[in-house]
Amino acid sequence: DTPLLAWIPERQAFLDETLRLEGRGNAGISCRCGLAAPLFRCRDCFGTQMFCQECVLQSHTNNPLHRIDMWNDLFFQRSTLKQMGLRVQLGHEPGETCYNPRPSAGDDFVVIDVHGVHEIALDFCGCASAQIRYKQLLRARWYPATTSDPRTAATFSLLEHFHILSFESKVSAYEFYHSLARRNNNAGLSHIRDRYSAFMRMIHEWRHLRQLRRAGRGHDPAGAKATTAGELAVLCPACPHPGKNLPQDWQNVPLLVRWKYALFIAIDANFRLKRKAVSSDNRDPSLNSGWAYFVEEAAYKSYLADQAGAKQDRSTCVSHNAVNMADTKSSHGLAATGVGAVDCARHDMKLANGVGDLQKGEKYINMDYLVFSALLAFAVTMINISYDIACQWHKNLWTRMEAMPPRLHISHTSMTVRFFVPKFHLKAHI
Numbered sequence: 001d002t003p004l005l006a007w008i009p010e011r012q013a014f015l016d017e018t019l020r021l022e023g024r025g026n027a028g029i030s031c032r033c034g035l036a037a038p039l040f041r042c043r044d045c046f047g048t049q050m051f052c053q054e055c056v057l058q059s060h061t062n063n064p065l066h067r068i069d070m071w072n073d074l075f076f077q078r079s080t081l082k083q084m085g086l087r088v089q090l091g092h093e094p095g096e097t098c099y100n101p102r103p104s105a106g107d108d109f110v111v112i113d114v115h116g117v118h119e120i121a122l123d124f125c126g127c128a129s130a131q132i133r134y135k136q137l138l139r140a141r142w143y144p145a146t147t148s149d150p151r152t153a154a155t156f157s158l159l160e161h162f163h164i165l166s167f168e169s170k171v172s173a174y175e176f177y178h179s180l181a182r183r184n185n186n187a188g189l190s191h192i193r194d195r196y197s198a199f200m201r202m203i204h205e206w207r208h209l210r211q212l213r214r215a216g217r218g219h220d221p222a223g224a225k226a227t228t229a230g231e232l233a234v235l236c237p238a239c240p241h242p243g244k245n246l247p248q249d250w251q252n253v254p255l256l257v258r259w260k261y262a263l264f265i266a267i268d269a270n271f272r273l274k275r276k277a278v279s280s281d282n283r284d285p286s287l288n289s290g291w292a293y294f295v296e297e298a299a300y301k302s303y304l305a306d307q308a309g310a311k312q313d314r315s316t317c318v319s320h321n322a323v324n325m326a327d328t329k330s331s332h333g334l335a336a337t338g339v340g341a342v343d344c345a346r347h348d349m350k351l352a353n354g355v356g357d358l359q360k361g362e363k364y365i366n367m368d369y370l371v372f373s374a375l376l377a378f379a380v381t382m383i384n385i386s387y388d389i390a391c392q393w394h395k396n397l398w399t400r401m402e403a404m405p406p407r408l409h410i411s412h413t414s415m416t417v418r419f420f421v422p423k424f425h426l427k428a429h430i
Contacts, residue, residue, distance in 0.1 A: 021048065022075070022076070024050065024071060025048055025050075029049075029050070031050070031051050031052040031055055032049070032051065032055060033052060033054070033055050035052065035054075036052035036053070036054065037052065038050035038051050038052055038055075039052065039053070039070055039071045040052070040053060040056045040068055040069065040070050040071070040079065040084075041068070041069050041071075041076070042056070042059075042060070042063075042066050042067070042068055042069075043066070043067045043068070043069060044063070044066040044067055044115060045059070045063070045066060050071070053084055053085075056068065056081075056084060057081070057084060057085060057086050060081055060086060061086075061094045061095055062094045064081055064086060064088045064120055065111060065113045065115060065118050065120070065155070066081065066115070067080075067115055067116070068080060068081060068084065078185070078190075080118070080119065081120070082119055082120050082121045086120075086121065087101075087121045087122070087123055088120050088121065088122045088123065089101060089123045089125070090122065090123065090124050090125055090136040090137065090139075090140055091124065091125025091127065091130050091131065091136045092125060098123065098125050098126070098127065099127065100125070100126035100127050100130075101123035101124070101125070101126060102123060102124045102125070102126040103121070103122070103123055103124075104122045104123075104124065104150075104151060105149055105151055106151075107121060107122075108151065109121070109122040109151055109152070109153070110151065110152045110153075110193050110195055111142060111152075111153050111154070111155065112152070112153070112154040112155070112158055112177075112180065112195060112199060113154075113155045113157070113158050113180075114155070114157060114158050114161055114180070115183060116180050116181070116183035116184040117180055117181055117184055117192055117193055117195065119193065124136055133149070133150060134146075134147050134148075134150055137150060137153050141155060141156040141157075142154070142155055142156070143155070143156060143159060143202050143205075143206060144202075145195070145198035145201060145202055146198075152195050152198045154199060154202050154203075159202065159203060159206045162176055162203060163203070163206065163207065163210070173196075173199065173200055173203060174196065177195075177196050177199050178196075204287070205287070208287040208288070211232045211288070211291075211292065212224055212227070212232065215227070215231055215232045217231070217232075227291045228291075229290045229291065229296065229352070229353055229376075230290070230291065230292065230293075230352030230353045230377055231291055231352075232288060232291045232292040233291075233292045233293055233350070233351070233352035233353075234349070235349075235352070235377075236344040236347050236349040236351070238344075238346065238347050239263060239344050239347070239349075239378075240261045240262070240263055240378070240380050241378075242379050242380075246261055251381060258381070258382060259382065261380060261381075261382065262380065262382035262383065262384055262416075263378055263380045263382065263383045263384070264344065264345040264346045264384045264386070265342055265343065265344065265345055265351065265371075265374070265375075265383065265384070265385055265386070266342070266343045266344075266345035266385075266386040266387070266422070267340070267341075267342055267343075267367060267370075267371060267385065267386070267387040268340075268341060268343075268387070268388065269338050269339065269340045269341070269358060269362045269367075270338055270339050270341070271337060271338035271358075272338070273336075273338055273339040274334055274336060274337060274338065275334065275335045275336040275357065276333060276334055276335065277333055277334060277335040281297075290353060292352065293350045293351075293352060293353070293354065293355045294353075294355045294356060295353050295354075295355070295356045295369065295370065295373050296353075299405075300356055300369060303365070303369055303404070303405065304359065304365060304366070304369075307365045307403070310365065310403075312363060312364050312365075313364070313392070313395065313396060315389070315392045316392070317389075317391055317392055317429055331359065331360045335357070335359075336357035336358060336359060337358050337359065337360055337361060338357075338358040338361075338362070339355060339356070339357060339358060340355070340356055340357075340358050340362065340366055340367050340370050341354060341355045341370070342354030342355070342370055342371055342374040345384070345386050351374040351377070352374065352377050353370075353373040353374055353376070353377070354370055354371075354373065354374030355370065356369065356370050356373075362389075364393065364400065365400075367387075367393065368397070368400055368401070368404065369404065369408070371385075372401065372404060372408040372409075372410060373408060375410055376407075376408065376410075380415075381414065381415050381416065382415065382416045382417075383415060383416070383417045383418070384418050384420065385417065385418065385419050385420065386420045386421070386422050387419070387420075387421070387422075388421060388422055388425040388428075389421075390419040390420060390421050391419075391421055391429060393419075394419040398412055
């Protein structure tokens with residue numbers, strides 16, 4: 001019941017054992033081959049047995065990213081399998097000989113793993129039946145940083161580890177990568193290869209691929225390009241989805257019961273999510289293109305450009321100035337002053353195609369487009385809309401809808417649509 005109290009008398013023994021691991025342990029033990037003096041040990045293999053150079057290379061054919069220490073008669077110093085002569089051959093089973101090996105560019109390849117940032121000697125297969133280089137890496141469960149002449153890769157286990165860690169601990173990619181770099185040398189006495197930009201690109205692509213896999217897009221004969229708008233979004237399981245969680249005759253039930261099948265959505269904007277105008281679509285293209293939560297950018301910007309000259313209605317609300325202050329938002333140096341979103345009001349889940357950038361404040365043209373884009377995924381007859389400026393926004397809403405692209409029109413005349421102001425914002429309207 002008191003493990004810490006039981007540990008205190010054994011503290012010195014624990015300290016002694018950890019210090020013992022810094023030395024060679026039992027002196028006079030020979031290598032398992034019996035042919036040479038053991039000078040090397042692996043920090044990642046099980047046990048503390050020491051080996052000669054030849055035995056280390058043989059035992060690490062399948063573990064080329066393990067970290068090696070070398071005894072220099074005084075202490076263990078860091079070494080690498082590359083320095084010891086290990087070459088990693090792709091395109092063949094471990095141990096097989098490739099008759100046309102092609103070294104990586106400059107014979108300099110970097111692999112990022114959970115143990116650190118490793119420099120290895122890598123040979124691609126140059127046989128007649130060899131796959132393209134990035135496929136050879138993928139089949140070894142190494143993710144290439146580029147598709148042409150890759151020089152950097154990350155292990156699948158690293159990408160999976162960071163993907164989960166970023167959700168559970170909220171650690172940033174910058175902190176995570178530099179923590180890995182410090183595992184190589186925490187004293188800052190040796191140069192660590194900077195692959196932070198490559199890591200950011202790989203984890204970005206990895207997350208996108210996981211989205212496609214989880215949505216079943218990898219098994220579509222038409223491929224990923226056939227993905228439809230919002231198909232990668234995780235749907236709210238409690239919102240009304242005909243054919244999934246509604247009875248077959250839900251449209252015909254009395255109004256006294258039909259309220260159970262109503263859709264509740266909430267609209268709001270976040271002006272802390274600013275994005276600086278430091279990149280372009282060519283340098284940083286969208287991977288989803290409207291397949292998940294954000295609306296498709298080209299169509300969105302085209303609509304905004306067409307409506308650029310439209311004058312927004314002035315607010316007649318007594319105290320709430322969010323509408324009138326929209327044009328006063330500073331947008332200097334910004335590609336987006338914030339983000340608008342449409343959520344499930346009861347379960348706090350973002351709706352497919354219900355999120356988009358705001359170029360200058362919380363304008364009607366932005367929020368209208370996001371709302372109607374999100375509603376396209378639903379076939380309900382009752383909608384409850386919560387918005388902190390609903391008292392002004394709902395005026396002329398259907399007139400503004402007529403000026404929008406036809407694909408965004410909804411049959412509001414056959415629906416019951418109610419507008420609400422959240423209780424938290426009521427005082428601002430009085």
